[in-house]
Amino acid sequence: MTGPAFGAVHREHAAALSAAGLDPAEVEGVVRRALEEDLALGPDVTTESTVSPRAQATGDIVPRSPGMLAGIPVAAAVFDLVGRGEVDVELLAVDGTAARPGEPVLTVAGPARALLTAERTALNLIGHLSGIATLTRHWVDAGVGSKAAIRDTRKTLPGLRALEKYAVRCGGGVNHRMALGDAALIKDNHVAAAGGIRQAVDAVRAHAPTIPLEVECDTLDQVREALAAGVQLILLDNFGLDDTVAAVDLARGTGCRLEASGGLTLDRAGEVAATGVDYLAVGALTHSAPVLDLGFDLRG
Numbered sequence: 001m002t003g004p005a006f007g008a009v010h011r012e013h014a015a016a017l018s019a020a021g022l023d024p025a026e027v028e029g030v031v032r033r034a035l036e037e038d039l040a041l042g043p044d045v046t047t048e049s050t051v052s053p054r055a056q057a058t059g060d061i062v063p064r065s066p067g068m069l070a071g072i073p074v075a076a077a078v079f080d081l082v083g084r085g086e087v088d089v090e091l092l093a094v095d096g097t098a099a100r101p102g103e104p105v106l107t108v109a110g111p112a113r114a115l116l117t118a119e120r121t122a123l124n125l126i127g128h129l130s131g132i133a134t135l136t137r138h139w140v141d142a143g144v145g146s147k148a149a150i151r152d153t154r155k156t157l158p159g160l161r162a163l164e165k166y167a168v169r170c171g172g173g174v175n176h177r178m179a180l181g182d183a184a185l186i187k188d189n190h191v192a193a194a195g196g197i198r199q200a201v202d203a204v205r206a207h208a209p210t211i212p213l214e215v216e217c218d219t220l221d222q223v224r225e226a227l228a229a230g231v232q233l234i235l236l237d238n239f240g241l242d243d244t245v246a247a248v249d250l251a252r253g254t255g256c257r258l259e260a261s262g263g264l265t266l267d268r269a270g271e272v273a274a275t276g277v278d279y280l281a282v283g284a285l286t287h288s289a290p291v292l293d294l295g296f297d298l299r300g
Helices: 011-019 026-037 045-050 072-083 111-142 162-171 190-192 197-207 220-228 241-251 266-273
Strands: 057-062 089-090 104-111 147-151 184-187 213-217 233-237 256-260 279-281 295-299
Touching: 011 026, 011 089, 026 111, 026 162, 045 111, 057 111, 072 089, 072 104, 072 111, 104 111, 111 147, 111 162, 111 295, 147 295, 162 295, 184 197, 190 197, 197 213, 197 220, 213 220, 220 233, 220 241, 233 241, 233 266, 241 256, 241 266, 266 279
Parallel strands: 147 279, 184 213, 213 233, 233 256, 256 279
Antiparallel strands: 057 104, 057 295, 089 104
16 A cells, blocks of 8 residues: 655755754655654545535644744645645744744645645644743743853654754754764763773773763762863763852863753752853753644634
8 A cells, every 4th residue: 555645845945944954854754754644544534524625725823822933844844745736835933933822923825635634743843843942942041141051952752853952942942962973971871881980081082082072970079080081071960059069169260061960940940050050951841841832723
């Protein structure tokens, strides 16, 4: 049995994805898999039963609640693939800007069946990504006045990492490593396997001398050991406020940057950021962000 036939991402939308730092082919692959999942058991039976194949319609994606936008060109790609060149898509807002309830961010016009078949996949993606951008913005706002940047982790949904980390950037955050090979993060299990922090650091430097290196520390003694090894980035794992301040004092003048991680909550973000750390690592940005409420409305 052959799968559903789709079109391709329009060149203007592909250009918008590229300008955002996303690979259009990768985004198209994500969208295709999502649509194939929705259509795996056959066509959209409800739409095909109730909507004439000749019907044309216009519809808007509209925020129902305030937040930050991310994924508008991704949603456009959904309509491109389902519409197979027959759906006109107009982007009315820009990722990384505020979502205003009632103000459309994207308008589509074309065969009504295609619009309704694409609706849920488009909303799933833009709502998820905008939710991440919105939560990131809350964390960024909480740290205003400090030098601390809000940084994500690898706690992402399989297959969606590039899009989720893009949404973090839309919310004003910064990305940590994208995968296991672009930076080294020595954690407690690596330390145990290597026989100590110094041994683990030396092993990574010998194996991959040019990649960024970060060491996770659980205690101030480990911070001292990492600093003695010349580490340039230390992750403070589940440090209390007093120990975080002490770690900042230890690292002062060494050129080593510090990243607070573990046990962070939005209501404490400001005080942790004010200690002088360089980053707050927040896994919740991607693994616990509520979906931003957006709807798709056909015009009457």
